[in-house]
Amino acid sequence: MASTFMQQFAKKRSLLKRSSKKYLEEALYKKLLSDGGEERCVREKLNQFIDSRKSAFKWEVGHSLKILRSRKLYGPALKLSEVTEKRGMNKTISDQAIHLDLIAKSRGITAAEDYFIRLPESSKNHLTYGALLNCYCKDSMTEKAQTLFEKMKELNLELGAMSYNSLMTLHLKNGLPKMVPTFIQEMKANDIMPDTYTYNVWMRALASVNDISGVERVIDEMKRDGRVAGDWTTYSNLASIYADAGLFDKAEKALKELESKNATKELLPYQFLITLYGRTGNLIEVYRVWRSLKLAFPKTANLSYLNMIQVLVNLNDVPGAEKCFREWVSGCPVYDIRIANALIGAYLKEGSLDKAQKLKDQVRRRGIQANAKTWELYLDYYLKKGEFKFAVKCVGNAITAGRGDGGKWVPPTAVVKTLMQYFEENKDVLGAESFVEVLKKSKDEVGAEVLESLIKTYAAAGKKSAVMHRRVKMENVELSEEGKKLLNEILEE
Numbered sequence: 001m002a003s004t005f006m007q008q009f010a011k012k013r014s015l016l017k018r019s020s021k022k023y024l025e026e027a028l029y030k031k032l033l034s035d036g037g038e039e040r041c042v043r044e045k046l047n048q049f050i051d052s053r054k055s056a057f058k059w060e061v062g063h064s065l066k067i068l069r070s071r072k073l074y075g076p077a078l079k080l081s082e083v084t085e086k087r088g089m090n091k092t093i094s095d096q097a098i099h100l101d102l103i104a105k106s107r108g109i110t111a112a113e114d115y116f117i118r119l120p121e122s123s124k125n126h127l128t129y130g131a132l133l134n135c136y137c138k139d140s141m142t143e144k145a146q147t148l149f150e151k152m153k154e155l156n157l158e159l160g161a162m163s164y165n166s167l168m169t170l171h172l173k174n175g176l177p178k179m180v181p182t183f184i185q186e187m188k189a190n191d192i193m194p195d196t197y198t199y200n201v202w203m204r205a206l207a208s209v210n211d212i213s214g215v216e217r218v219i220d221e222m223k224r225d226g227r228v229a230g231d232w233t234t235y236s237n238l239a240s241i242y243a244d245a246g247l248f249d250k251a252e253k254a255l256k257e258l259e260s261k262n263a264t265k266e267l268l269p270y271q272f273l274i275t276l277y278g279r280t281g282n283l284i285e286v287y288r289v290w291r292s293l294k295l296a297f298p299k300t301a302n303l304s305y306l307n308m309i310q311v312l313v314n315l316n317d318v319p320g321a322e323k324c325f326r327e328w329v330s331g332c333p334v335y336d337i338r339i340a341n342a343l344i345g346a347y348l349k350e351g352s353l354d355k356a357q358k359l360k361d362q363v364r365r366r367g368i369q370a371n372a373k374t375w376e377l378y379l380d381y382y383l384k385k386g387e388f389k390f391a392v393k394c395v396g397n398a399i400t401a402g403r404g405d406g407g408k409w410v411p412p413t414a415v416v417k418t419l420m421q422y423f424e425e426n427k428d429v430l431g432a433e434s435f436v437e438v439l440k441k442s443k444d445e446v447g448a449e450v451l452e453s454l455i456k457t458y459a460a461a462g463k464k465s466a467v468m469h470r471r472v473k474m475e476n477v478e479l480s481e482e483g484k485k486l487l488n489e490i491l492e493e
Contacts, residue, residue, distance in 0.1 A: 028056040029064040032076070035334045039404050042068070042076045050083055058089055065098060074105040075405060093123050097131035104135040126158040133163055137170035145170055161187070161195045168201045172208065180205035194228060200237045207241040215241055232261040236272040240279075248280040255285075265296040271307050278311035286311055287320075302328075302336040309339060313346040321346060335366050341373050348381040356381075372398040372409040379415065388422045392435055395419070399442045410442045413449075420453035427461035448477035455483055458490040465490050 031049060035041040049056070056064075061084050068077035081099050085091060091099065096119060104112035116124075116132050129152050136145035149167060152159060164183050171179040184202055187194060199222050206214035219238065222228055235258035242251035255276055262269040270293040277285040290308055294300050305328040312321040325343050329335075340363045347356040356378075360370060375398035382391040398409050416439065423432035432454050439446050451472055458465055469491055472479065479487060 027063075028060045029067050032064060033067070038334075038336060038338075039073055039076065039406075041334065042073055046076050046080060050079075055087070056084070061089065062095075065102075069098075069102070074102055078102040078106045093125060093127050096123050097127040100128060100131045101135060104138070109135055109139050109141065126152070126160065126163075129155075129157055130160075130163050130166075134166040137166040140170065140173060142170060142174065159190070159192060161192060161198050164192065165195070165197045165201060168198075168205070172201060172205050177205040177208045196228060196231050196234055199228065199230070200233060203237055203241060207244065210245075212241070212245055212247070230257075230261070232258050232266075232269040232272070235261060236269070236276060239276045243276060243279040248282075251276065251280050252282065252285070255280075259289075267293070267297060267301070267304065270296065271304065274308060274311055278315055281315065283315055283317060283320075286315070300328075302332065302334065302339060305332075306336065306339045306342060309342045313342060318346050318350070335363070335368050337363065337368050337371050337374065340368075341371075341377060344374060345377045348377055353381070370397070370401065372401045372403055375401060383415070383418065388419060389431075391415075392419060392431070392438065395435075396438045396441075399438065408442050411439070416450060417453075420450060420457075424453055424457045424460055427457065429457055429461045429463050432457045445475055445477075447475070448479060448483075451475060451477060452479055452483040455479075455486050455490060459486045463490065 028049065032042050032045045035045060061080065065077050065081060068074075068080070078099075081095075081102060085099075100112050100115055103115050112132065112135050116128060119128060129148065133145060133148050133152070136148060145167065149163065152163065164187050168180045168183050171177070171183075180202055184194075184198075187198070199218060203215045203218050206212075206218065215238070219230070219234075222230055222234070235254045239251045239254035239258060242248070242254060255273060258269060258276075259273060270289060273289045274286055274293070277289060286308075293304060297304065305324065309321045309324050309328075312318075312324060321343055325339065328339060340359060344356045344359055347353070347359065360374065363370065375394045379391055379394035379398065382388070382394060395411050395415070398411070401409065403409050419435060420432065423429075423435065436446055436450060436454060439450065455468060458468070468487060472487065
């Protein structure tokens with residue numbers, strides 16, 4: 001209690017200091033999210049903060065990192081963590097554990113391992129070891145995870161629920177749900193107190209083998225034990241399990257429990273309620289919770305509108321989705337292409353190309369460019385219609401737009417295969433070559449399968465190539481026996 005009071009007092013004192021030109025005029029997390037939650041916008045705001053050379057208080061940096069991580073904005077979060085450290089903000093061991101996790105998510109596990117190795121020995125405790133273990137588990141590196149876990153035991157590090165949770169999640173992801181009860185028994189034997197996540201993953205493991213009665217026994221055990229009170233995640237998890245099993249009445253009963261656990265009116269539980277009522281097909285409850293969400297959050301976030309429109313689209317309530325979209329457009333401070341994409345996707349799914357085009361034009365007039373996801377939606381539409389030339393244009397546009405995080409957009413292998421097969425069947429060498437040039441913009445090497453299909457297209461069209469052998473050699477790929485035979489056939493003498 002005293003600790004909480006002191007934290008609040010420290011925040012109030014720090015807010016009073018904002019009059020100083022040294023600090024930002026508003027809390028850092030508010031500045032970063034002031035133009036919406038898209039990664040591009042957050043990066044721009046972060047760069048503005050860095051260029052301003054102004055400072056932020058440690059508590060608000062920590063809070064900003066928490067929000068950015070919850071929104072999966074790992075790149076901006078890592079940059080913020082690095083910049084504030086360079087400016088002299090000391091990291092606790094807990095901060096270092098979070099930093100390690102951000103490195104793994106942004107730059108890969110090797111970079112995270114290097115960071116861990118460089119840490120002073122005094123920082124290598126259960127927090128940083130646990131963070132690295134979690135990274136191994138997230139990346140499905142089972143052998144490394146198990147080896148590190150055994151080392152943690154040898155070092156007599158404090159093993160809490162988090163480490164066991166990571167390993168149980170790993171085994172569940174690897175299709176080994178029956179291993180989860182073994183870890184639960186080990187926790188009980190070592191008197192390691194479970195947390196809500198422990199119960200959640202235990203329930204999911206039992207649900208994955210269709211043991212619904214086992215799931216209910218876990219809930220009963222949690223209530224009898226009394227040390228861990230189920231929170232809203234417990235009941236969203238339970239409702240999701242019931243919905244997957246088609247037990248909609250039980251799912252909705254769990255959702256009522258979920259709602260009762262959201263006494264502080266947090267945003268995320270509202271989002272889950274809308275999504276899960278959508279899965280039970282209860283449109284009335286979807287709208288009821290939506291009204292409650294808007295009352296609790298008058299400045300309704302873009303993410304909330306996105307979630308609501310997606311749920312309405314899934315329930316085939318396109319008129320409702322359109323109304324919600326118009327409401328959002330009339331008051332949105334920042335136009336979010338993801339929300340427009342949800343409605344564009346709905347139009348394309350029902351075959352209303354004209355409506356989709358009209359909305360895309362509206363987006364363009366707002367100064368917003370279609371992103372890779374927009375073109376993916378059109379790509380799917382044209383592939384289903386068999387209009388492959390338009391599909392090729394969509395692939396090119398998606399590659400040009402790129403991913404939201406700044407990375408390259410790479411077309412799915414199945415899409416590339418379908419389009420190359422189309423050129424082969426139509427003996428369209430020029431179309432195939434043009435498509436290969438498009439693919440080169442997304443990856444340096446097109447691969448054996450694409451080159452072999454290109455060779456087949458030449459052979460089917462009866463055309464020769466003086467450079468194909470050199471191209472295969474430069475790509476350093478191994479052709480099939482049929483591919484080698486056809487390659488010799490199309491070579492000009």
